[in-house]
Amino acid sequence: MSTESITWAAAEPVSSTWVERLHGWVTTVDHKRLGLMYILYALLFLVIGGLEATAMRIQLIRPHASFVPPHAFNQLFTMHGTTMIFFVAMPMVFGFANYLVPLMIGARDMAFPRLNAFSFWLTAFGGLLLYFSVLGGFGLYGDGYAPDAGWFAYAPLTAKTFSKGHSNDYWTLSLLVSGFGSIGTAVNIIATVLCLRCKGMTLGRMPLLPWMMLTMSVLVILAVSPLTAAQVMLLVDRYLGGHFFDVQAGGSAALWMHFFWIFGHPEVYVLIIPAFAIASEVIPVFSRKAMFGYPVMVAATVSIAFLSMSVWAHHMFTIGMSSGANTFFVITTMAIAVPTGIKIFNWLATMWGGKIDFKAPMLFSIGFLFQFLVAGLTGVMLASAPFDWHLGNSYFVVAHFHYVILGAIFFMVFAGFYYWFPKVTGKMYSERLARLQFWTFLIGFHLTFDFMHVPGLLGMPRRIYTYEPGRGWDLWNLIVTIGVVFQAVGVLLLVWNLVFALVRGPRAGADPWDAWTLEWSTSSPPPEYNFATLPTVRSRRPLWDLKHPEDPDWKYE
Amino acid sequence: MRPATANGATDDWRLPYAGRVGMLSLIAAEAAIFVIFIVAYLFYLGKSASGPTPAILRPPIVLSVCLLSSSITMELALGGLRRGRAARFGGWWILTIVLGAVFIAGTAVEWRHLIVDEGLTVSTNLFGTTFYSLVGLHLLHVVIGVTLMTVVAVLWAGRRLADAHVPKVEVLSMYWHFVDVVWVVVFTVVYLVGR
Numbered sequence: 001m002s003t004e005s006i007t008w009a010a011a012e013p014v015s016s017t018w019v020e021r022l023h024g025w026v027t028t029v030d031h032k033r034l035g036l037m038y039i040l041y042a043l044l045f046l047v048i049g050g051l052e053a054t055a056m057r058i059q060l061i062r063p064h065a066s067f068v069p070p071h072a073f074n075q076l077f078t079m080h081g082t083t084m085i086f087f088v089a090m091p092m093v094f095g096f097a098n099y100l101v102p103l104m105i106g107a108r109d110m111a112f113p114r115l116n117a118f119s120f121w122l123t124a125f126g127g128l129l130l131y132f133s134v135l136g137g138f139g140l141y142g143d144g145y146a147p148d149a150g151w152f153a154y155a156p157l158t159a160k161t162f163s164k165g166h167s168n169d170y171w172t173l174s175l176l177v178s179g180f181g182s183i184g185t186a187v188n189i190i191a192t193v194l195c196l197r198c199k200g201m202t203l204g205r206m207p208l209l210p211w212m213m214l215t216m217s218v219l220v221i222l223a224v225s226p227l228t229a230a231q232v233m234l235l236v237d238r239y240l241g242g243h244f245f246d247v248q249a250g251g252s253a254a255l256w257m258h259f260f261w262i263f264g265h266p267e268v269y270v271l272i273i274p275a276f277a278i279a280s281e282v283i284p285v286f287s288r289k290a291m292f293g294y295p296v297m298v299a300a301t302v303s304i305a306f307l308s309m310s311v312w313a314h315h316m317f318t319i320g321m322s323s324g325a326n327t328f329f330v331i332t333t334m335a336i337a338v339p340t341g342i343k344i345f346n347w348l349a350t351m352w353g354g355k356i357d358f359k360a361p362m363l364f365s366i367g368f369l370f371q372f373l374v375a376g377l378t379g380v381m382l383a384s385a386p387f388d389w390h391l392g393n394s395y396f397v398v399a400h401f402h403y404v405i406l407g408a409i410f411f412m413v414f415a416g417f418y419y420w421f422p423k424v425t426g427k428m429y430s431e432r433l434a435r436l437q438f439w440t441f442l443i444g445f446h447l448t449f450d451f452m453h454v455p456g457l458l459g460m461p462r463r464i465y466t467y468e469p470g471r472g473w474d475l476w477n478l479i480v481t482i483g484v485v486f487q488a489v490g491v492l493l494l495v496w497n498l499v500f501a502l503v504r505g506p507r508a509g510a511d512p513w514d515a516w517t518l519e520w521s522t523s524s525p526p527p528e529y530n531f532a533t534l535p536t537v538r539s540r541r542p543l544w545d546l547k548h549p550e551d552p553d554w555k556y557e
Numbered sequence: 558m559r560p561a562t563a564n565g566a567t568d569d570w571r572l573p574y575a576g577r578v579g580m581l582s583l584i585a586a587e588a589a590i591f592v593i594f595i596v597a598y599l600f601y602l603g604k605s606a607s608g609p610t611p612a613i614l615r616p617p618i619v620l621s622v623c624l625l626s627s628s629i630t631m632e633l634a635l636g637g638l639r640r641g642r643a644a645r646f647g648g649w650w651i652l653t654i655v656l657g658a659v660f661i662a663g664t665a666v667e668w669r670h671l672i673v674d675e676g677l678t679v680s681t682n683l684f685g686t687t688f689y690s691l692v693g694l695h696l697l698h699v700v701i702g703v704t705l706m707t708v709v710a711v712l713w714a715g716r717r718l719a720d721a722h723v724p725k726v727e728v729l730s731m732y733w734h735f736v737d738v739v740w741v742v743v744f745t746v747v748y749l750v751g752r
Contacts, residue, residue, distance in 0.1 A: 111575035187582040195575040225589035236690055241680030250604040250683050
């Protein structure tokens with residue numbers, strides 16, 4: 001394959017005024033720019049969602065605190081959950097997919113560049129719509145403001161009677177709009193992966209990241225669409241006087257729960273599979289070994305996606321389903337532990353006997369492995385219906401899913417930031433600061449979320465704005481809140497490190513990690529057309545073949 | 558892995574057309590949306606607290622025949638397009654649009670009857686809510702399809718339909734066939750099973 005990267009310096013127009021540059025970004029259809037915009041947009045909302053979390057933790061630091069009033073607390077947890085899932089995690093994984101998939105499969109752009117831009121702007125305006133509720137929510141005076149029905153918006157809290165004004169309509173519309181954006185991006189990723197791979201890259205030779213992004217996109221198609229349908233039903237109820245979730249006219253509140261969680265549980269896998277994808281790129285490179293069990297890894301990913309479509313009602317054990325339904329969802333939920341266990345063993349086997357290089361991306365990956373395992377174990381505990389009857393809707397559940405989302409997904413997002421930052425910017429960050437961020441964030445994470453399990457076990461329900469002293473919850477809540485400080489410092493260190501490196505960092509070169517996938521064969525940052533000549537590959541590690549012509553991979557695969 | 562040729566890859570490296578794959582993905586997403594509405598319709602059958610029941614429905618046989626045969630006329634049009642016979646394409650294509658439009662108009666008449674004579678609106682009871690949502694969602698797709706087909710017809714009338722457009726028109730035809738297949742399911746659920 002060809003690695004010469006020709007840069008047409010003369011053809012590039014000399015950068016002009018900032019208005020022209022801004023215009024370039026707003027009108028771009030380039031997958032790399034859109035990927036970066038997705039990620040920057042997610043980071044902006046990460047700050048907002050993080051501030052909301054901080055406000056809630058300050059309120060809960062001691063019994064009878066009065067930092068925020070009760071109704072504001074309801075709005076805070078609703079906005080925090082909605083923001084973090086739909087406007088941080090989703091755009092983040094779409095950003096990674098957008099930037100990396102075409103580069104890793106040797107393509108010049110996504111299959112539908114304009115659809116790509118359209119989807120991004122839908123997502124972007126969806127987020128703005130959610131926060132516009134703060135200004136536009138006053139349908140009736142004194143009601144409204146930000147949505148406050150929780151991020152899964154159970155009926156009848158969303159009915160006109162209980163949710164006056166327009167605040168929850170902003171919630172519905174923003175998820176509807178960003179949902180169309182998500183479906184558009186998923187369609188685009190599927191078409192890109194299936195139709196734009198470079199010569200020689202059969203599905204069996206494709207790197208694991210595009211494989212997993214493909215699986216994630218299929219899940220988006222199957223999971224976000226039901227949410228879209230449910231939101232349309234909610235709008236029919238609220239604006240046309242429909243009765244879908246109107247219990248007094250024979251409607252069913254439980255039906256909303258089913259529809260929401262048919263989306264809600266696969267959504268967890270929509271977010272974690274890209275984290276798996278990043279881990280499957282980072283761990284082999286920093287262990288200096290090829291991925292262990294590639295076909296099994298692909299099979300495990302696809303079977304996780306398949307199983308995840310049949311587990312949704314484990315979110316509903318406490319509403320009183322039939323014992324047949326309970327049993328079914330206990331079994332399917334526990335079955336997911338099998339393919340995820342296979343994955344963990346595959347990553348460990350990749351590291352086993354390798355020459356492990358403990359750089360920042362690898363540190364975060366190891367943290368991810370450990371925390372994802374713990375999150376999986378509490379997941380198996382909660383999957384058992386009798387256990388869940390005791391701990392459903394307690395802080396134990398909150399600790400469990402934050403372990404997944406922060407401890408697993410965001411640790412891998414941070415790993416991905418450090419791993420691909422040199423590719424995206426052409427600059428190298430400070431390894432010392434990166435390690436400092438790892439340890440600060442790790443300590444903060446464990447302070448907050450390890451100790452959050454305890455008040456849950458002691459019976460503290462989620463979504464309460466304050467609590468009585470003397471229930472044994474006080475100390476744990478204090479520790480949980482203290483952890484937030486470390487996490488905030490960790491995020492600031494990350495931002496400082498990357499911004500400083502962008503301005504002053506040393507040049508990174510095209511391939512700073514001695515890696516093996518196609519994105520490292522082009523210059524850093526990649527030119528707009530990615531590859532001057534489209535590559536041809538013969539194995540899963542084309543750059544290994546190039547660097548080791550005496551012992552190429554294709555002899556063995 | 559299969560043995561490779563000298564340059565490491567087979568020379569006839571062919572991958573599917575992105576438009577087809579994209580449309581199939583979109584169809585999967587749309588199918589998921591329809592499944593949710595159909596589940597809601599079936600779940601709420603007979604649960605209305607008051608008001609009209611599905612017994613008032615009259616199966617729109619003629620309209621269904623129109624819609625389903627529009628899939629055939631569309632294929633005839635595509636056959637003409639592939640062989641470069643513009644006039645034949647245009648004739649069948651416009652007939653397809655007319656059949657779609659007849660379906661829309663016929664549904665309007667049916668709904669007028671239901672609203673005015675039977676007093677069934679979206680807010681009357683659960684049956685009204687689920688019926689108008691499900692049938693309306695399908696109707697929305699018919700309207701979108703007819704609109705897109707009209708765009709193609711305008712291109713054709715202006716003699717601007719080039720060979721390069723053929724795969725794209727075929728992608729549009731996938732969507733239209735999907736809308737027809739959904740009607741088979743909706744018709745069965747609403748007018749046969751649900752009555």
